[in-house]
Amino acid sequence: MSDDKKDVAGVIAFPPLIYGAPLALAVAFDRLFNSKRLPVAARFLSLGFFVAGASTVASAFVALKRAGTYIDVNEETTAIVEDGPYAYTRNPICLGLTFGYIGVSLAARTALPLAILPGVLWVMNAGVIEREERYLERKFGKTYRAYRDRVPRWV
Numbered sequence: 001m002s003d004d005k006k007d008v009a010g011v012i013a014f015p016p017l018i019y020g021a022p023l024a025l026a027v028a029f030d031r032l033f034n035s036k037r038l039p040v041a042a043r044f045l046s047l048g049f050f051v052a053g054a055s056t057v058a059s060a061f062v063a064l065k066r067a068g069t070y071i072d073v074n075e076e077t078t079a080i081v082e083d084g085p086y087a088y089t090r091n092p093i094c095l096g097l098t099f100g101y102i103g104v105s106l107a108a109r110t111a112l113p114l115a116i117l118p119g120v121l122w123v124m125n126a127g128v129i130e131r132e133e134r135y136l137e138r139k140f141g142k143t144y145r146a147y148r149d150r151v152p153r154w155v
Helices: 015-032 041-067 093-106 111-142 142-150
Strands: none
Touching: 015 093, 015 111, 041 093, 093 111, 111 142
Protein backbone atom coordinates (compact mmCIF):
# COMPACT_ATOMS: atom_id res chain seq x y z
CA MET A 1 0.00 0.00 0.00
CA SER A 2 1.42 3.42 -0.88
CA ASP A 3 1.83 6.10 1.78
CA ASP A 4 -0.94 8.27 0.30
CA LYS A 5 -3.44 5.43 0.84
CA LYS A 6 -2.49 4.68 4.46
CA ASP A 7 -5.27 4.62 7.04
CA VAL A 8 -3.93 7.47 9.18
CA ALA A 9 -5.15 10.75 10.65
CA GLY A 10 -3.15 12.94 8.28
CA VAL A 11 -1.70 15.28 10.89
CA ILE A 12 0.31 18.26 9.62
CA ALA A 13 3.57 17.34 11.36
CA PHE A 14 5.14 15.11 13.98
CA PRO A 15 3.92 16.58 17.34
CA PRO A 16 7.38 16.83 19.00
CA LEU A 17 8.45 18.94 16.01
CA ILE A 18 5.45 21.24 16.42
CA TYR A 19 6.55 21.87 19.99
CA GLY A 20 10.31 21.68 19.52
CA ALA A 21 10.87 23.98 16.54
CA PRO A 22 9.13 27.06 17.99
CA LEU A 23 10.66 26.37 21.39
CA ALA A 24 14.20 26.17 20.00
CA LEU A 25 13.68 29.27 17.85
CA ALA A 26 12.22 31.27 20.74
CA VAL A 27 15.06 30.32 23.11
CA ALA A 28 17.64 31.11 20.41
CA PHE A 29 15.97 34.46 19.66
CA ASP A 30 15.92 35.25 23.36
CA ARG A 31 19.62 34.44 23.71
CA LEU A 32 20.53 36.37 20.56
CA PHE A 33 18.79 39.52 21.73
CA ASN A 34 19.64 39.01 25.40
CA SER A 35 16.09 39.50 26.64
CA LYS A 36 15.24 39.98 30.27
CA ARG A 37 15.41 36.65 32.14
CA LEU A 38 12.80 35.09 34.36
CA PRO A 39 13.82 34.85 38.04
CA VAL A 40 16.24 32.07 39.01
CA ALA A 41 13.39 30.44 40.95
CA ALA A 42 11.87 29.54 37.56
CA ARG A 43 14.53 26.86 37.25
CA PHE A 44 13.23 25.16 40.39
CA LEU A 45 9.74 25.03 38.90
CA SER A 46 11.10 23.58 35.68
CA LEU A 47 11.92 20.27 37.34
CA GLY A 48 8.27 19.71 38.28
CA PHE A 49 7.18 20.36 34.71
CA PHE A 50 9.89 18.02 33.33
CA VAL A 51 8.84 15.23 35.68
CA ALA A 52 5.14 15.74 34.94
CA GLY A 53 5.79 15.81 31.19
CA ALA A 54 8.11 12.80 31.09
CA SER A 55 5.89 10.66 33.30
CA THR A 56 2.76 11.56 31.34
CA VAL A 57 4.38 10.75 27.98
CA ALA A 58 5.98 7.55 29.31
CA SER A 59 2.73 6.26 30.79
CA ALA A 60 0.92 7.06 27.52
CA PHE A 61 3.54 5.08 25.56
CA VAL A 62 3.10 2.13 27.94
CA ALA A 63 -0.69 2.23 27.52
CA LEU A 64 -0.40 2.37 23.72
CA LYS A 65 2.10 -0.49 23.68
CA ARG A 66 -0.09 -2.59 25.97
CA ALA A 67 -3.07 -2.01 23.64
CA GLY A 68 -0.97 -3.06 20.66
CA THR A 69 -1.44 0.17 18.73
CA TYR A 70 1.12 2.49 17.22
CA ILE A 71 2.65 5.58 18.82
CA ASP A 72 3.70 7.03 15.45
CA VAL A 73 1.04 9.38 14.01
CA ASN A 74 2.00 8.14 10.53
CA GLU A 75 0.86 4.60 11.32
CA GLU A 76 -2.64 3.18 11.52
CA THR A 77 -4.41 3.35 14.88
CA THR A 78 -5.62 -0.14 15.73
CA ALA A 79 -7.37 0.45 19.08
CA ILE A 80 -9.00 3.07 21.25
CA VAL A 81 -6.87 3.21 24.40
CA GLU A 82 -8.91 4.03 27.51
CA ASP A 83 -6.60 3.08 30.39
CA GLY A 84 -3.59 4.71 32.01
CA PRO A 85 -3.48 8.45 31.35
CA TYR A 86 -6.05 7.97 28.56
CA ALA A 87 -8.67 7.50 31.28
CA TYR A 88 -8.17 11.17 32.25
CA THR A 89 -7.24 12.93 29.00
CA ARG A 90 -7.65 11.98 25.35
CA ASN A 91 -4.28 13.57 24.56
CA PRO A 92 -1.76 12.65 27.26
CA ILE A 93 1.20 12.84 24.87
CA CYS A 94 0.27 16.40 23.87
CA LEU A 95 -0.26 17.27 27.52
CA GLY A 96 3.13 15.80 28.44
CA LEU A 97 4.84 17.66 25.58
CA THR A 98 3.21 20.88 26.78
CA PHE A 99 4.57 20.29 30.29
CA GLY A 100 8.02 19.61 28.84
CA TYR A 101 7.85 22.78 26.72
CA ILE A 102 7.03 24.83 29.81
CA GLY A 103 9.84 23.09 31.71
CA VAL A 104 12.43 24.02 29.08
CA SER A 105 11.19 27.61 29.04
CA LEU A 106 11.50 27.86 32.81
CA ALA A 107 14.89 26.13 32.88
CA ALA A 108 16.14 28.59 30.26
CA ARG A 109 14.55 31.41 32.26
CA THR A 110 12.95 32.86 29.16
CA ALA A 111 9.37 34.08 28.77
CA LEU A 112 9.29 34.25 24.97
CA PRO A 113 8.45 30.54 24.48
CA LEU A 114 5.68 30.90 27.05
CA ALA A 115 4.32 33.91 25.17
CA ILE A 116 4.06 31.91 21.93
CA LEU A 117 2.75 28.72 23.60
CA PRO A 118 -0.91 29.61 22.82
CA GLY A 119 0.00 29.65 19.12
CA VAL A 120 1.75 26.29 19.43
CA LEU A 121 -1.33 24.85 21.15
CA TRP A 122 -3.56 26.28 18.42
CA VAL A 123 -1.43 24.54 15.77
CA MET A 124 -1.53 21.29 17.76
CA ASN A 125 -5.29 21.53 18.12
CA ALA A 126 -6.05 22.39 14.48
CA GLY A 127 -3.28 20.41 12.81
CA VAL A 128 -3.09 17.30 14.97
CA ILE A 129 -5.81 16.80 17.58
CA GLU A 130 -8.86 17.72 15.50
CA ARG A 131 -7.57 15.61 12.58
CA GLU A 132 -6.95 12.65 14.89
CA GLU A 133 -10.43 13.01 16.38
CA ARG A 134 -12.10 13.00 12.94
CA TYR A 135 -10.01 9.96 11.96
CA LEU A 136 -10.85 8.06 15.15
CA GLU A 137 -14.55 8.82 14.83
CA ARG A 138 -14.52 7.68 11.20
CA LYS A 139 -12.61 4.52 12.07
CA PHE A 140 -14.19 3.49 15.40
CA GLY A 141 -17.58 5.27 15.27
CA LYS A 142 -19.75 4.77 18.34
CA THR A 143 -16.89 3.37 20.43
CA TYR A 144 -14.81 6.51 19.92
CA ARG A 145 -17.79 8.85 20.42
CA ALA A 146 -18.56 7.21 23.78
CA TYR A 147 -14.92 7.60 24.84
CA ARG A 148 -14.82 11.22 23.59
CA ASP A 149 -17.99 12.04 25.53
CA ARG A 150 -16.59 10.49 28.71
CA VAL A 151 -12.98 11.78 28.71
CA PRO A 152 -11.91 15.43 28.24
CA ARG A 153 -9.63 16.48 25.39
CA TRP A 154 -6.95 17.91 27.68
CA VAL A 155 -7.87 17.53 31.37
